[in-house]
Amino acid sequence: MIRLPPEAWEALLLSLKVSATATLLSLPLALWVAHLLARGRFRGRGLLDALVHLPLVLPPVVTGYALLLLFSRAGPIGGVLEPLGFGLAFRWTGAALAAGIMGFPLMVRAIRQAIEAVDPKLEEAAATLGAAPVRVWATVTLPLAAPGVLAGVTLGFAKAFGEFGATITFVASIPGETRTLPAAIYAFLQVPDGDAALRGLVLIAVAVAVGAVLASNWLAPRIAARVAGR
Template sequence: MALAPDNISPEEWGIIWLSLKVSAAAMVATLPVGFALAWALARGRFPGRVLLDGLVHLPLVLPPVVTGWLLLIVFGGTGVAGRWLAAMGMPVMFRWTGAALAASVMALPLMVRAIRLSLESVDRRLEAAARTLGASPMRVFVTITLPLALPGVLAGMVLGFARSLGEFGATITFVSNIPGETQTLPLAIYAALQVPGQEGIVTRLALISVGLSLVALVASEVLTRRMGMRAHVL
């Protein structure tokens, strides 16, 4: 069995662990931003809403290498945000944090979409009923809107996590392919493919990728079904 645990070398375990760490960090970092954007797009009425919608979705259609290059300009060693982060003790260049940042940007559109759909599916009439029962807008949000939207928010998080696991182009452009630091599963597979005789590693890592992605997609689909939404990812 190619996938028996003792066939997986310590280096490969390290790659899997790094991938999970990068994806988890990306998911956590994207959530507040993604939720705020989803809220603004679902409930906000402001000029520039369509433009904001377009910007959020840009990483979905832009060539990932372009996204990576833009990240390099903004967050690179000479970029404004890059210097600020380095000064704050959180450098991202050639670090796993940079890989998480790239994954986070690529996961954002999917997460925003799922959360936005779930917020739009919350019946505003229930919120109005809660107001008449004495709830302030903040309490309505915490006791009615959020619980009803929660399956969609979780689905968005899982989807963002899955997208992060597969992130390749923006990452390799932005923070390169450094074993132990930025070499996540897809980058490790790519690196192994460059060297003859590495078919075993490629197969194992590819199968692990398929497994992780499938689990995440099924989890997301189950959560989506639970909330009775018609927006399925499969």
């Protein structure tokens, strides 16, 4: 049993909540954008692809600062949301937004590759039988791309769980509110007697990451076999 101070467990539970929220809220948009990039032929497709992958190449601190400018009380979006009670800056919901943005490119990339691997002739065959585009996507494209979607969800969750730079810039490291597990690890690095808690949190972070990958690897072939009718 890993012995951790209460604030360390609090940070772990907050990280799980933040990463799960970020992943679930990002998934519908990731599916749509991935399908656009995989099947769409439109002007600006290259620009959309570049924008999607921008968080991967920008320093996370830059992404966090941009979010702060947009969603702070003085920002153009935050100034509208704050009076309505939907403020994001320096709140756990803002941490979920930052984590979701950082994990979004990985999610889209995996889902896009899975959709591109689906034979378009199968979709065309369903369309010729009278299926509407939405029905084709829901009954043909999505089931066949399901293992890739699962991989995207796993990557997005893992990235969100480990996100630090954008999160701490946008929402700081407030105990009980925005101090996620990576921020807690950094905080325990700064105190002389934090070695035990630090080692425990690192072990937990590794265990969660490995567990997510193993679960994905276990589920993906079973989903693929189910889709294939085996």
